[in-house]
Amino acid sequence: MDVGATLGLLAQGFYSSLLIFAITLIGALPLGVLIALCRSSRFAPLAYLTRIYISIMRGTPLMLQLIAITFGPFYIFHLRLSTEWKIIACSIGFILNYAAYFAEIYRSGIQSIPQGQYEAAQVLGYTRKQTFMLIVLPQVFKRILPALGNEIITLVKDTSLAYVLGIAEMFSVAKTLAASAASMIPFAFAAIIYWVFSSLIEIVLAKIEKHFSYYSD
Known part of the structure; x- marks a missing residue:
């Protein structure tokens, strides 16, 4: 087995995994905030x-869910599916x-903020939007970082589920x-790449958590 060629092909697959990872974070992190606010809405x-x-x-x-979203249009509307x-x-x-x-993690963080902080912000003349963005959200982000980090690490491994759609991750x-090659070596290489990438993310998250440590609990 050509180790160099194997690593080259795995690197191409890792690029697809990395793309799925990045797109998911870019879309899911802000959407999670919106869903958390809707979940906590007073409009029943x-x-x-x-x-x-x-x-x-x-x-x-x-x-x-991936299978339903991908193949649903074909089975329901008989549409041809493209790559x-x-x-x-x-x-x-x-x-x-x-x-x-992410929404449930955000919601738990928002609910952990004492009501007195909202009342104090109102007395100081802050609008509800200013209170949330300037006072509540930074504290929430700091408190939920460990749980958020766990989900992000899980996402690294979950990108492998894209294989059911025929995506070459x-x-x-x-x-x-x-x-x-009738060998387990490619799996071993893939496991090492997953582990190294997850470790790098853990380091980044630890630095972010340290940056937000000036917010007291």
Whole structure:
């Protein structure tokens, strides 16, 4: 087995995994804030619908959601599926799923802020938007970083689920290489790459957590 060629092919697969990872974070992190606010809304129908959405996203397998979003248009509307659509559907599935998890993490952080801080901000003349953006959100972000970090690390590994859609991410490439070479070495290389990338993310998150440490609990 050509180690150099194997690593080159795994690197190409890792690029696809990295793309899924980045797109998911870019879409799911802000969407999670919006969903958390809807979940905490005083408008009961909106809060109830958001609760159902979160329940479905967290209560069904991500793999099943990816398959439903990707192949649903074919089975329901008999539309021809393109490679581009598979990538788009994969991104949508990951974003919707992780936004639900992030939303519950955000919500727990928001609820942990004492009500007195909202009242003090109101006395000082802050609007509700200013109170949330300038006072509440920085404290929430600091408090939820450990839980948020766990989900982000999980996302690194969950990118491998894209293989069910025929997307050539790193796991599917490793699987193909292992089958062709009758060797476990491609899987070992893939595991090392996943581990190194996860470790780098842990280091970045630790630095971010240290940066926000000036906010007292």
